[in-house]
Amino acid sequence: MSAKPGSARRTGPAAISGERAARRRFVAVSFLFWLPLGLTIAPQVLLFTERGMSLAAVAGFFAAHSLTAAVLELPTGGLSDVIGRRTVLAAAGVLNLGALTLFGLGTAAWVLALGMALMGAGRALSSGPAEAWYVDTVQAHAGPEADLRTGLARGSAATSAALAVGTLLGGALPWLIGLVPGLADRLRTYTSDLVLPLSVPALLGAVVEIVFVLYVLVALPEPPRVPVTLRGVLRGVPATIADGLRLGTRDVLIRRILLSAGAAGTALATIELLTPGRAAELTGAAESGAVLFAGLASAGFVCSALGSHLAPLVARLAGSGERAVLVSLAAVSAGLLLLGATVTSAGAPSVVLAAAGYGLVYLGLGAAGPSENELLHRRVGPSGRATALSVQSLSLQLVGAAAGLAAGALPAGPLPWLSAAVVLLAAALLWSRRTGPAEDAGESRPVADTAAPEVVAG
Known part of the structure; x- marks a missing residue:
């Protein structure tokens, strides 16, 4: 099978610079996406129980996350292949931003359950677009036989590093706040008990999500796609x-x-x-x-x-x-x-x-x-x-x-x-x-x- 004219292998400095730029941006996107989620790993269950939720309710929240992610996993992957990687990845960041904000400020069970469902939807939306963008970009610059393993390895390493850093930081922040005399009480007083020390990692993660969405929109260019209608999307995704x-x-x-x-x-x-x-x-x-x-x-x-x-x-x-x-x-x-x-x-x-x-x-x-x-x-x-x-x-x-x-x-x-x-x-x-x-x-x-x-x- 021969490549189409637009996919002819590019050689020389331009191809190398394009591959390296794509690799750097893929690594950055991987780190920025997973850092906010890492921030919630250590304090999340404790935050929910601090809000008065029972362990049964917490288990229900996690079930809402898992079920949402499982139900949407394939449709959102198909959506990315139809309408583009950048749009879907930015949407994942917006959903996670909403989820983390609800975690940090929510006090009712339905609000926290909604946050977990939003995070599940964001997880489903994110499970392919960034990597697909990286592979598309490298192969378009350097041909179908271009080295992919190095960039995929660095992106995976960035994901793990973000989770490691986020887990440590998310576990340490509430403890550090507690070391400052009166700071925890002031947080509660000034926010009418909406913000607890355990809320801070989630709210910090929401700030990082804003940076992530902006970076995706600016740094992940895609070739022009044929405009699709809602009917075209609904027809193309199932196929x-x-x-x-x-x-x-x-x-x-x-x-x-x-x-x-x-x-x-x-x-x-x-x-x-x-x-x-x-x-x-x-x-x-x-x-x-x-x-x-x-x-x-x-x-x-x-x-x-x-x-x-x-x-x-x-x-x-x-x-x-x-x-x-x-x-x-x-x-x-x-x-x-x-x-x-x-x-x-x-x-x-x-x-x-x-x-x-x-x-x-x-x-x-x-x-x-x-x-x-x-x-x-x-x-x-x-x-x-x-x-x-x-x-x-x-x-x-x-x-x-x-x-x-x-x-x-x-x-x-x-x-x-x-x-x-x-x-x-x-x-x-x-x-x-x-x-x-x-x-x-x-x-x-x-x-x-x-x-x-x-x-x-x-």
Whole structure:
């Protein structure tokens, strides 16, 4: 298949400067999007309970988030492929801005539930446009064979770094406010109890969201698109979604990617469900366990960032992106085995081994992601790129939700950890046989089919 005239490979300084500019902007967008969400990780549940919400109500808020994200995941991915990446990504920022404002100022249950639903919608809108924009831009500048893994790795590392920084900052801000005599009382008095110390991270996140939306609108240019009517959108989105759902049935490699995403969801759901309890057991109290878990979560994001940064090196040492995924997922399985083997043990050696296993899980997941996504983008063209990423995200979320229910139902002890380790090992073994172009049921590798967006070095 030959490339269209507008997609001819560009070489020389112009192509290099365009790729580098796209990479920098993708990294910046990834960091700015996830930093506000990281700010809410540590204080969110405490803020809700401080507002008088029961744990059952808090669980309902999180269910509203998950259900909204799951329902909208594919439609919003299709929307991005139809009307453009920048518009959808900016809309995600606006929805998150509304959600964080409601978190910071809301006092009624329905307001907080609405905030969680808005954040779920923002999460669904954001699950593909930025990465799709980056891949579209690089391939338009440098051709379909351009290096994608490096930029994807740096974007993933920026995401993890934003979550790590946000988690630490969001946990520390209320504590720091409490250290200043009278500051917490003044916040309550001047705002009629609308702003609590625990509200400050969410409100700071809302300010960052404004910066994010402005940056997206200014820094992510796209080529002109054919104007679409509401009827055209309503007709185009379902067709794009249907194509996305068929991806895994007609392409062996994409099926492996989707199954691996589900396995990653299993690992994340298990570790996020069981680690807080283990932290509380180690410290002897729920409050100190929460502090320890916040530190562990931040450390996990750092390990994920490191794994993403090392992804290109892992691929070079392994010999291919497919082998890199195999090695990375095997490392995740080994980390879960360590966590399961130490769950009934006490003492410093067991704690050290458990911490090593925790870090290994996130390191392996971080290293696997960029190689998986580069392989995905080699198989999917621009017209369905965001939808493919949404299908991948949906696989992670749905399998993760089921795995979380299963881990909670299994007897306490090593069994939930070992079960998750088996799932990850099975996912790693999927990559033991290399998949060539001939195995993808007649699908041909796509080429860029759009003119290069006007991206300048910056």
